[in-house]
Amino acid sequence: QTALQSQLLKAKLDVGVVLLSTHRLLWRDQKNHECCICIHLSQIIFFEEQAAGIGKSAKIVIHLHPAPENKEPGPYQHSKYSFIKLSFKEHGQIEFYRRLTEEMTQKHWENTPVSQPIPTGIGPKAGRTRAVGIVGIERKLEKKRKETDKNISEAFEDLSKLMEKAKEMVEVSKSIANKIKDKQGDITEDETIRFKSYLLSMGIANPVTRETHGSGTKYHIQLAKQLGDMLQAPLEERGGMMTLTEVYCLVNRARGMELLSPEDLVNACKLFESLKLPLRLRVFDSGVMVVQLQSHSEEEMIASALDNVSDKGSLTAEEFAKLLGLSVLLAKERLLLAEKMGHLCRDDSVEGLRFYPNLF
């Protein structure tokens, strides 16, 4: 323990808080807040660190100028020593050293404060401008704008990552499509269509299709022609009519891997008539959609339905379906149509819905 320290201890300047401002170094007693001593930074010649040891806490030693004439009264009028030691018992020494270095470098006390609101712009250290008036407001607005900008960027961070991934996917599909395009001679058109339909079903628009085949309708045209060929035999087997769901299942089962989307199927079927294919897409009153052979005649169907019903006295949709080898849905549609034409009438009871010849 140095003499000064013991002297300071005697002066009961033991535990306190050291404060550093741009101009002064202050020490305030922790217990007695009234007791506060300060040294102007300009008084400091030099300062150094003293590392902590066993039983010793880290210290900063501050060497001072001799006291000026007009110095205010402090704890000591005189002192043998020209330095003070700050003992950091509870850390903070490193930070404090750094800060002290900063302030000693900047020497703010050497700047003359400017009282006008508008900065005069004299050199880089022209002085601290006071943020009042228009400038202050402008600064605030600018600050706010920057903050908002930052917030927005942060919010969209996730999206930008997603967009990047999507971009990658599109690139992949583009490259594959181009490879196909290059190999056009080797790959049959059918396979190309299949691949394109595969991509489409994944939800990625195939740029090749769009470029070479217009707005995608041409794809549907191709598809419609394909369906026209494919569905002839099954339709004939089933009495000339199939529901769209039946078609969907049949077609996709046949395709195996390169499945059609329901949307594409419907769009292709809509083109049957305009392409003069021997198939038709038909929508019943109930909303059921069917594909039927053009040669399929509705009147014939109804007449035969009436015969069937009269034959058996009465029929339910299920019985009729079984009789004709149709799906129950289609059987019902046919019976309903016959009723609409006035050939049949219905008997609706707890036993179910039956159709009778219209004897009324």
Added chain:
Amino acid sequence: MSFEWPWQYNFPPFFTLQPNVDTRQKQLAAWCSLVLSFCRQSKLFTLDVLEAQESAVFNNNRIHRKLSVEAIQVVFEELRKKGNLEWLDKNKSRCLIMWRRPEEWGKLIHQWVSKNGMVNLVFTLYELSNGDDTEKEEFHGLEDWMLLRSLQALQADGKAEIISMDDGKGVKFF
């Protein structure tokens, strides 16, 4: 004489209100005539809807079919439109069934009166509907309100005059 049911009565679809408009029209026509002829047979002049719902007219137990409450209301409405039915209350729980219209009754009564040379005689209403002389006539047992309407129709035609008497009404035929 037991009531002769029409062929429709044993046709199950008869008990389902048909969605096809043309078919429905024919169906309702058949129902109306069935109801009227049944009432005529049973000499029913008023119907209680709840009772009617349980009656054999709308329930064929043999084929296990019955007309739904909604459909019965549709039939009644059809009858009303034709002039054969009149609601007695707002709730449509009771109604008058006129399987013969008042004018037709009036004509029948007048025919009987003329045939028996009873013109210019005064009759009480009771005599007409419940008298021994009229026992064999169709209008025997005719309910008062119906009788009155029939006579009113005749009156409008100038063929009768309703007279108020001490204990009721009477009628004179011309």
